[in-house]
Amino acid sequence: MRQIRIATATQVSDRLLNLFFTMKHTYSLLLLTLIGFGSISQVTAQEHDISESLKKEAQALSQAALEENIAYEIVESLTTEVGPRLAGSKAEKRAREWGVAKLKELGFENVHVEPFEVPLWERGIERAEIVSPFPQQLTVTALGGSVATPEEGVVGELVRFGSIKELEKQAQGSLVGKIVFIDEIMTRTQDGSGYGVAVAKRRQTAYEAFKKGAIGALIRSVGTSSHRFAHTGQMKTITDITGEIDSVPTAALSGPDADQLTRALERTESIQIKLQLTPRFEPASTSGNVVGEIVGTESPEEIILIGGHLDSWDLGTGAIDDGAGIGITVAAARLIKDHYPNGLKRTIRVILWGSEEVGLVGAKAYAEAHENELQNFIVAAESDFGAGKIWKFNSFFAEEKLHYLSSFADTLKPLGIARGDNQASSGPDVGALKAKGVPIVSLQQNGWDYFDLHHTPNDTLDKIDPDDLAQNVAAYAAFIYLASEVDDDFRAKEKEIN
Amino acid sequence: MRQIRIATATQVSDRLLNLFFTMKHTYSLLLLTLIGFGSISQVTAQEHDISESLKKEAQALSQAALEENIAYEIVESLTTEVGPRLAGSKAEKRAREWGVAKLKELGFENVHVEPFEVPLWERGIERAEIVSPFPQQLTVTALGGSVATPEEGVVGELVRFGSIKELEKQAQGSLVGKIVFIDEIMTRTQDGSGYGVAVAKRRQTAYEAFKKGAIGALIRSVGTSSHRFAHTGQMKTITDITGEIDSVPTAALSGPDADQLTRALERTESIQIKLQLTPRFEPASTSGNVVGEIVGTESPEEIILIGGHLDSWDLGTGAIDDGAGIGITVAAARLIKDHYPNGLKRTIRVILWGSEEVGLVGAKAYAEAHENELQNFIVAAESDFGAGKIWKFNSFFAEEKLHYLSSFADTLKPLGIARGDNQASSGPDVGALKAKGVPIVSLQQNGWDYFDLHHTPNDTLDKIDPDDLAQNVAAYAAFIYLASEVDDDFRAKEKEIN
Numbered sequence: 002m003r004q005i006r007i008a009t010a011t012q013v014s015d016r017l018l019n020l021f022f023t024m025k026h027t028y029s030l031l032l033l034t035l036i037g038f039g040s041i042s043q044v045t046a047q048e049h050d051i052s053e054s055l056k057k058e059a060q061a062l063s064q065a066a067l068e069e070n071i072a073y074e075i076v077e078s079l080t081t082e083v084g085p086r087l088a089g090s091k092a093e094k095r096a097r098e099w100g101v102a103k104l105k106e107l108g109f110e111n112v113h114v115e116p117f118e119v120p121l122w123e124r125g126i127e128r129a130e131i132v133s134p135f136p137q138q139l140t141v142t143a144l145g146g147s148v149a150t151p152e153e154g155v156v157g158e159l160v161r162f163g164s165i166k167e168l169e170k171q172a173q174g175s176l177v178g179k180i181v182f183i184d185e186i187m188t189r190t191q192d193g194s195g196y197g198v199a200v201a202k203r204r205q206t207a208y209e210a211f212k213k214g215a216i217g218a219l220i221r222s223v224g225t226s227s228h229r230f231a232h233t234g235q236m237k238t239i240t241d242i243t244g245e246i247d248s249v250p251t252a253a254l255s256g257p258d259a260d261q262l263t264r265a266l267e268r269t270e271s272i273q274i275k276l277q278l279t280p281r282f283e284p285a286s287t288s289g290n291v292v293g294e295i296v297g298t299e300s301p302e303e304i305i306l307i308g309g310h311l312d313s314w315d316l317g318t319g320a321i322d323d324g325a326g327i328g329i330t331v332a333a334a335r336l337i338k339d340h341y342p343n344g345l346k347r348t349i350r351v352i353l354w355g356s357e358e359v360g361l362v363g364a365k366a367y368a369e370a371h372e373n374e375l376q377n378f379i380v381a382a383e384s385d386f387g388a389g390k391i392w393k394f395n396s397f398f399a400e401e402k403l404h405y406l407s408s409f410a411d412t413l414k415p416l417g418i419a420r421g422d423n424q425a426s427s428g429p430d431v432g433a434l435k436a437k438g439v440p441i442v443s444l445q446q447n448g449w450d451y452f453d454l455h456h457t458p459n460d461t462l463d464k465i466d467p468d469d470l471a472q473n474v475a476a477y478a479a480f481i482y483l484a485s486e487v488d489d490d491f492r493a494k495e496k497e498i499n
Numbered sequence: 500m501r502q503i504r505i506a507t508a509t510q511v512s513d514r515l516l517n518l519f520f521t522m523k524h525t526y527s528l529l530l531l532t533l534i535g536f537g538s539i540s541q542v543t544a545q546e547h548d549i550s551e552s553l554k555k556e557a558q559a560l561s562q563a564a565l566e567e568n569i570a571y572e573i574v575e576s577l578t579t580e581v582g583p584r585l586a587g588s589k590a591e592k593r594a595r596e597w598g599v600a601k602l603k604e605l606g607f608e609n610v611h612v613e614p615f616e617v618p619l620w621e622r623g624i625e626r627a628e629i630v631s632p633f634p635q636q637l638t639v640t641a642l643g644g645s646v647a648t649p650e651e652g653v654v655g656e657l658v659r660f661g662s663i664k665e666l667e668k669q670a671q672g673s674l675v676g677k678i679v680f681i682d683e684i685m686t687r688t689q690d691g692s693g694y695g696v697a698v699a700k701r702r703q704t705a706y707e708a709f710k711k712g713a714i715g716a717l718i719r720s721v722g723t724s725s726h727r728f729a730h731t732g733q734m735k736t737i738t739d740i741t742g743e744i745d746s747v748p749t750a751a752l753s754g755p756d757a758d759q760l761t762r763a764l765e766r767t768e769s770i771q772i773k774l775q776l777t778p779r780f781e782p783a784s785t786s787g788n789v790v791g792e793i794v795g796t797e798s799p800e801e802i803i804l805i806g807g808h809l810d811s812w813d814l815g816t817g818a819i820d821d822g823a824g825i826g827i828t829v830a831a832a833r834l835i836k837d838h839y840p841n842g843l844k845r846t847i848r849v850i851l852w853g854s855e856e857v858g859l860v861g862a863k864a865y866a867e868a869h870e871n872e873l874q875n876f877i878v879a880a881e882s883d884f885g886a887g888k889i890w891k892f893n894s895f896f897a898e899e900k901l902h903y904l905s906s907f908a909d910t911l912k913p914l915g916i917a918r919g920d921n922q923a924s925s926g927p928d929v930g931a932l933k934a935k936g937v938p939i940v941s942l943q944q945n946g947w948d949y950f951d952l953h954h955t956p957n958d959t960l961d962k963i964d965p966d967d968l969a970q971n972v973a974a975y976a977a978f979i980y981l982a983s984e985v986d987d988d989f990r991a992k993e994k995e996i997n
Contacts, residue, residue, distance in 0.1 A: 077762065080759075081633065081759060081762045081763055081766065082633050082763075082766065083633070083635075084629075084633060084634070084635030084759075085635055085636070092634070092635075131582075135579065135580050135581070135582060136582070136590070137581075137582030137583055137590075137816070138583070140956060227961055227962075228726050228728075228957050229728075229815070229955075229956045229957040229959060230726075230727075256961075257957075257959040257960070257961050260959075260960070260961060261578075261579060261582075261816070261959070261960075264575065264579045264960075265579055265580075268579065268580065317727070318635070318759070457727075458638060458727045459726050459727040459755075461727060461755040461758075461759070462755070462758070462759075462762075463725055463754075463755050463758055464725075
């Protein structure tokens with residue numbers, strides 16, 4: 002896959018060694034013996050390693066990243082000049098225009114948009130209130146893809162369930178005329194593992210409630226905030242739900258409002274709730290993924306793919322979700338370009354994914370369109386978990402390439418990043434690539450506070466710590482550099498031979 | 500002012516001593532000499548002190564307060580069963596009904612409502628957006644008393660000023676057709692001293708902007724939250740503004756939105772803003788102060804007056820402002836009733852003040868109605884600064900009665916409360932009493948976080964720490980006890996003689 006490269010004098014010995022090591026193991030041993038290396042054990046130790054000079058170069062890039070503020074400036078630009086950018090909306094189109102201009106301004110090559118189609122779901126009025134016996138407004142927001150109530154709203158008795166599983170157990174038609182309330186609490190974790198569990202209620206409540214005969218539903222927000230923000234988020238993938246009639250109007254309650262309803266239910270036999278949601282659907286229009294590259298000098302067809310998603314929910318300005326991911330990955334690639342104006346050996350491709358929030362629509366379109374090139378994707382990573390410091394480094398590599406993880410971790414250790422495991426759960430937009438065998442790296446951010454802000458109006462620029470953001474850029478820059486310069490890929494050998 | 504009292508055996512010696520001391524100083528000295536006390540200096544030291552047994556009794560009450568949870572239960576009941584309770588609204592009426600029922604349930608005597616009239620100002624739609632060049636919604640809320648825009652809103656160019664003073668300096672008619680933006684930042688302090696400064700812009704912007712020819716105004720919220728909540732609050736006293744036409748529609752922006760506008764203004768020559776506010780005024784209707792007492796056994800006409808305000812802003816459920824004050828003062832009086840079923844010597848009067856938020860309407864009505872009884876008010880205190888721990892104890896006593904502050908402070912010290920000064924800024928509802936010479940005590944709460952929540956939707960029960968609330972009750976119970984049982988008042992002597 003790799004041509005012989007032009008190297009600096011200081012790199013020649015490493016390169017020569019690496020060249021031998023890309024040959025079959027037996028040949029390597031033979032050659033090593035011929036050129037006078039000592040023992041087989043020493044060979045084994047060095048064979049699969051990344052050279053010290055590469056690590057040092059990567060760390061120098063990290064250091065440079067820590068001294069600049071460009072990622073933050075990128076997020077500031079996006080969140081201020083575009084603001085919220087809902088999938089399929091005019092604002093998302095403005096975000097693509099912003100993305101193309103920003104990548105060109107920063108020196109990226111081959112900047113273009115790869116279009117795809119996506120329907121639009123837009124929220125309208127969203128109100129919920131206790132009608133009786135304790136009349137008061139509640140803080141709610143419609144879930145993405147929710148159908149509308151009649152314009153005047155619906156009124157029904159509230160029925161609380163501690164979990165979506167409890168609702169599922171109810172008999173069909175047993176909740177006719179009721180408004181369902183799923184009061185399931187999400188667990189706060191550093192790694193975001195509470196999300197997968199909690200999100201089930203967001204995806205299923207509208208459909209389960211419909212089966213039971215309910216006329217509307219409220220869920221405790223999928224989120225961990227103690228503040229009075231309702232967290233929106235998608236139910237089914239938007240391309241699967243437009244126009245369907247097998248669900249009820251469904252909104253998320255802020256945590257304090259869910260607590261309030263639970264307290265109210267402890268004090269009275271029956272609570273009447275009014276729910277008024279007027280979202281609307283629009284037919285599919287063009288969205289797109291924005292792509293830019295730092296083209297490789299030696300193996301330009303080999304791709305290191307990084308990025309974040311460009312769309313955001315409509316409530317906040319999408320700073321942590323996912324302006325941060327855009328800022329981090331664009332700044333990391335730009336830093337490489339700044340230090341290596343001609344590029345690294347491999348191509349760094351940055352993708353600003355479109356329409357992620359409504360069901361990874363851009364990612365699916367991309368994986369399909371590029372299906373025949375995936376063998377050239379050396380590794381892919383997405384930054385989409387906020388702006389917290391990276392603390393762990395996971396991979397999804399072939400077993401026989403796991404030793405690289407150790408070298409990567411050595412390089413990243415000064416940034417406070419520990420070696421993780423090989424079970425990387427990819428960023429959402431590279432999941433389709435991972436499913437097709439593309440090696441994945443996950444630079445895991447500290448997500449302790451992420452779900453306090455996620456999908457709320459409170460996802461704004463001020464929540465980002467510029468120093469934490471720069472640490473992310475430092476890690477990505479080092480990772481990109483090593484992944485480009487190492488004389489190997491991260492797949493199983495047999496796949497390389499094919 | 501005080502009759503001879505029936506006392507327990509252990510109290511007799513203290514009482515006897517005190518009895519002498521309530522006599523003219525010269526008589527006291529004579530008597531003391533007769534009964535064999537040693538020196539004049541010893542007399543002076545003891546003359547004005549509160550006895551150790553009273554202090555111990557007060558501290559026992561404090562201890563009991565720390566072991567119960569009733570204040571929190573009261574706030575929970577009010578904020579859940581009534582929720583928001585805007586001055587002059589049906590909800591405030593429900594709050595009065597709640598208050599009467601709650602005070603009766605807890606064993607208060609003479610429970611009644613003292614009515615007064617108040618107009619109603621109710622918010623409607625409130626939206627603001629950047630129309631161009633960076634279209635996006637802003638988080639705003641109308642200020643109490645704001646006039647409405649036309650239903651379709653107003654559109655104008657944004658003009659930013661760093662302070663209300665800067666706006667004041669502009670020439671009359673110099674901002675025709677503009678939308679004013681006052682971007683003055685409030686200082687966070689423990690004692691709330693940043694509020695007085697910050698609130699000027701809330702009170703004046705609508706009127707100043709009108710003079711300059713503007714068509715609308717936005718202010719950075721009077722608040723310290725980094726979260727995306729706009730803080731409402733009253734402009735002029737509601738009784739002074741109904742129907743007036745010398746102001747422009749005015750809303751508060753959340754902190755992050757004010758930051759966003761400032762960033763946007765750094766990037767463009769001109770920002771067009773659309774502001775849509777549809778609040779409405781209703782003529783005056785009946786509001787009221789809810790009053791309950793623990794009647795005194797010996798000097799029932801002498802009043803220790805405590806309380807919080809019953810109304811709240813409409814956005815939150817009024818937990819810290821001022822459900823907490825209601826809970827603290829009601830629980831403290833109830834604790835006294837629990838320990839002394841026949842009452843203390845003096846009467847403890849608890850007032851749940853009505854219509855505080857819109858200009859102290861209940862307090863003014865009360866001070867007027869009770870003008871001729873104020874000489875019987877021994878001391879007044881209001882709890883209206885959230886639910887943080889009390890850390891300081893200020894007074895507004897006659898100079899010659901300041902020595903009591905030392906005894907009060909001794910008693911409160913185990914609760915972590917320090918002696919303050921004699922410049923107590925009263926709780927708002929007792930300000931009118933203070934102005935008429937009623938001695939005041941201010942049990943100052945830690946307000947570091949108070950203005951994060953104040954007047955926002957985020958003022959909800961979960962923000963209250965039950966242990967902190969119990970510490971407040973402990974302090975109030977001790978204070979009430981001492982203020983009732985001390986054989987003196989806190990006014991200058993000449994006033995007593997009159």
